Amino acid sequence: xxxxxxxxxxxxxxxxxxxxxxxxxxxxxxxxxxxxxxxxxxxxxxxxxxxxxxxxxxxxxxxxxxxxxxxxxxxxxxxxxxxxxxxxxxxxxxxxxxxxxxxxxxxxxxxxxxxxxxxxxxxxxxxxxxxxxxxxxxxxxxxxxxxxxxxxxxxxxxxxxxxxxxxxxxxxxxxxxxxxxxxxxxxxxxxxxxxxxxxxx
Amino acid sequence: xxxxxxxxxxxxxxxxxxxxxxxxxxxxxxxxxxxxxxxxxxxxxxxxxxxxxxxxxxxxxxxxxxxxxxxxxxxxxxxxxxxxxxxxxxxxxxxxxxxxxxxxxxxxxxxxxxxxxxxxxxxxxxxxxxxxxxxxxxxxxxxxxxxxxxxxxxxxxxxxxxxxxxxxxxxxxxxxxxxxxxxxxxxxxxxxxxxxxxxxxxxxxxxxxxxxxxxxxxxxxxxxxxxxxxxxxxxxxxxxxxxxxxxxxxxxxxxxxxxxxxxxxxxxxxxxxxxxxxxxxxxxxxxxxxx
Numbered sequence: 001x002x003x004x005x006x007x008x009x010x011x012x013x014x015x016x017x018x019x020x021x022x023x024x025x026x027x028x029x030x031x032x033x034x035x036x037x038x039x040x041x042x043x044x045x046x047x048x049x050x051x052x053x054x055x056x057x058x059x060x061x062x063x064x065x066x067x068x069x070x071x072x073x074x075x076x077x078x079x080x081x082x083x084x085x086x087x088x089x090x091x092x093x094x095x096x097x098x099x100x101x102x103x104x105x106x107x108x109x110x111x112x113x114x115x116x117x118x119x120x121x122x123x124x125x126x127x128x129x130x131x132x133x134x135x136x137x138x139x140x141x142x143x144x145x146x147x148x149x150x151x152x153x154x155x156x157x158x159x160x161x162x163x164x165x166x167x168x169x170x171x172x173x174x175x176x177x178x179x180x181x182x183x184x185x186x187x188x189x190x191x192x193x194x195x196x197x198x199x200x201x
Numbered sequence: 202x203x204x205x206x207x208x209x210x211x212x213x214x215x216x217x218x219x220x221x222x223x224x225x226x227x228x229x230x231x232x233x234x235x236x237x238x239x240x241x242x243x244x245x246x247x248x249x250x251x252x253x254x255x256x257x258x259x260x261x262x263x264x265x266x267x268x269x270x271x272x273x274x275x276x277x278x279x280x281x282x283x284x285x286x287x288x289x290x291x292x293x294x295x296x297x298x299x300x301x302x303x304x305x306x307x308x309x310x311x312x313x314x315x316x317x318x319x320x321x322x323x324x325x326x327x328x329x330x331x332x333x334x335x336x337x338x339x340x341x342x343x344x345x346x347x348x349x350x351x352x353x354x355x356x357x358x359x360x361x362x363x364x365x366x367x368x369x370x371x372x373x374x375x376x377x378x379x380x381x382x383x384x385x386x387x388x389x390x391x392x393x394x395x396x397x398x399x400x401x402x403x404x405x406x407x408x409x410x411x412x413x414x415x416x417x418x419x420x421x422x423x424x425x426x427x428x429x430x431x432x433x434x435x436x437x438x439x440x441x442x443x444x445x446x447x448x449x450x451x452x453x454x455x456x457x458x459x460x461x462x463x464x465x466x467x468x469x470x471x472x473x474x475x476x477x478x479x480x481x482x483x484x485x486x487x488x489x490x491x492x
Contacts, residue, residue: 047438047439051434051435051438051439054434054437054438131424131427132427134365135427136427138361138362138364138365138488139360139361139362139428139431141361141365141488142360142361142485142486142487145486146484146485147485148315148485149319150484
């Protein structure tokens with residue numbers, strides 16, 4: 001009745017705050033929050049792939065010093081690394097199934113080539129006891145393990161985000177406010193389950 | 202796991218009374234009403250229970266309780282060693298704020314020690330929240346596996362190569378000689394040496410190494426030097442927001458961790474009193490060995 005009474009001036013901001021609270025209670029912030037979390041996890045994954053790729057030239061050089069005759073395996077690693085690093089990793093990669101698959105395949109190929117290289121090096125006792133090689137090997141093992149953890153965390157973050165896009169009330173916000181937000185790609189089980197190169201001391 | 206809310210076995214009569222008002226409110230199908238068969242609802246509940254029990258191990262590992270800085274679930278440490286270790290670990294935290302926990306496990310519950318390790322570290326939240334400077338030495342005598350699980354913030358000091366060398370030169374030889382307690386003690390000493398003497402060790406690695414590692418430490422020093430070069434690579438690569446890339450980057454900030462106040466003089470002299478994780482996280486750093 002008394003719309004312009006002093007009480008009305010107080011009530012408006014109060015209602016605005018209430019509305020804000022209600023909306024955030026409806027998960028209006030969930031999609032961007034989960035998206036950012038998943039992106040952060042993705043950059044973790046990328047970092048570990050990058051670190052692995054940084055370790056490889058040294059490893060190849062070290063192995064070359066002791067086992068030149070394994071040229072085929074060495075070249076396979078170098079080529080696989082070149083292929084993997086040639087893929088431009090953009091933030092949009094995670095929204096593009098085709099590019100993501102290409103990236104994943106290239107990295108999986110590199111994992112395979114690396115595994116063969118480490119298996120082959122078992123044949124060379126001098127190489128196996130080389131300090132540099134041992135250090136590289138343990139760094140590589142550690143990186144593969146961090147990679148497994150980072151991939152696992154990324155898969156979990158993407159699962160949350162993708163679920164939010166598809167379920168109530170997230171799907172309402174996805175269809176209205178956040179139409180540009182697309183589901184993210186995630187690693188397939190095959191790559192995730194892949195064992196780290198088995199290394200015996 | 203997840204079963205605490207389930208009612209204890211109750212008589213059918215009580216059970217029906219418990220179920221009926223709820224189902225009536227929701228206009229559930231007749232089978233849920235009082236006269237129809239309560240056992241069917243009960244069967245459902247039993248099925249749900251069985252389902253939860255079956256699924257629980259698949260989802261979560263069963264972690265031992267964090268009872269102190271030394272958690273000897275496998276029972277391989279004598280009381281004297283355990284309390285000596287606790288003292289060293291407490292002293293480390295008071296000097297560097299790094300939280301270091303030694304844990305022995307009865308079983309890895311079917312997973313790898315790497316998988317178990319980072320999940321255990323995250324579950325216990327070892328290390329300060331803003332520094333992630335936690336460290337675990339995990340020993341699984343049943344599987345004959347040992348692992349250093351290094352928190353994000355310590356990955357620069359305790360590189361994979363450095364931890365590998367500790368495992369191979371200090372720990373595993375003792376374990377092979379059935380001296381589990383000795384291996385753990387030597388491993389802890391070596392890791393603490395790296396964590397506390399980092400600055401000196403990188404300048405003149407010869408000084409300050411224990412003399413009892415005569416055959417192993419030359420190897421160790423060389424590997425450590427190589428490891429240092431990878432710290433540099435890591436600094437290039439591992440630029441995460443909120444994740445210290447080097448061991449000492451966070452040391453200038455005052456550390457503000459509520460629950461890890463185990464470093465306040467009151468509690469760390471006792472065996473287990475009030476020790477808890479400070480909110481640190483783990484990302485799979487460290488290395489493993491077997492014997």
